[in-house]
Amino acid sequence: MLKAENLQVIYDNKTLALDDVSLTVAPGEFVGIIGSSGSGKSTLLKCMNLLVRPTRGTVYLDERDLMTLNGQSLRKVRREMGFIFQDYNLIDRSTVIDNVLIGRLSYKTSLQSLFRIFSQEDYARAKKALSYVALEEKMYERADRLSGGQKQRVAIAKTLCQRPKVILADEPVASLDQATAHLIMEYFRRANIKKNITILINLHDVALAKAYCSRIVGLKKGKVVYDGKAGDLTDDVLKRLYE
Known part of the structure; x- marks a missing residue:
């Protein structure tokens, strides 16, 4: 539970x-966060793994208070929470497989991380993750x-290679065309259903949120103004959110 x-x-x-935002996400939920630019969506998501430290309040993962953690203890918890960025957050000059292997670094010692020392099991996990997103043939491309x-x-494969319980995705389809956005959302849905990974995702497209998320949280000026089923999201609520 997050x-x-x-x-x-x-x-x-x-x-x-x-x-004063409070939010509980049960294991296996697929939750979309919507709201206009500046509503607090990205800040909320980054608070969930302390990329942004709250001025006040607490974040828990499975009853562990993240605000009490730092250093190695926080690093261990963060490997259970994959984070996917809008701008992909890949190393452009590295190969696809090398980017996916970055998802294993949180399991490595400092020396192993520094010299990028990976086991055969790590490579097998990376290849399996690339197969999951149908990119095995691009493995050795930059x-x-x-x-x-x-x-x-590739960013999704990297996160899956991390073996997270939770995926936090910050506007992962905002810069993609509609057809590609639906394809990416399908991969999130598959990860949610088949791997039972909890998904918390920021989306600028309300139609996508309603199509793929079982629950929607609406933010406006840093406050929660809607938290309910996607099917119960009315035009009146949307007007309040975006007016």
Whole structure:
């Protein structure tokens, strides 16, 4: 279970990004976060694994209080929470397989990480993850030669290689065309259903959120104004969110 309690984030001692936000995500849920630009979506997601440390409040993963962790203890918890960025967060000059293997670094010693020492099991996991997103044939290509959709599939494979319980995805389809966006969302849905991975995803496209997410959380000016089933999201609520 992933849980946030009474989160507040203030940037530069003046900008209130999150205002007393509480959220509980059960194991196996597929939750979409929607809201206009500046509503606090990215801040909330990054608070969930402490990429952004809340000014106030607490985050829990399976009853572990993340706010009490740092260093190695936080690193171990973060490997259970994969994070996927809008801009793919790949090393362009490295091969696809080398990018996917980065998902194994949190299991390595400092020396192994520094020299990129991976086992045969690591390579097998990376290849399996690439097969999952149908990119095995691109294994030895440089990442900068891929399309945007292919890069995001590599980012998903890298995260799956990490073997997370939870995937946090920050606008992963915002820069993709509609057909490719649906393809990427299908991979998230498959990971959710077949691997029972909890998904918490920021989306700018409400139609995509309603099509793929079982639950939707709507943010406005750092506050939760809607939290319910995707099918119960009405036009009146959307008007309140985006007006």
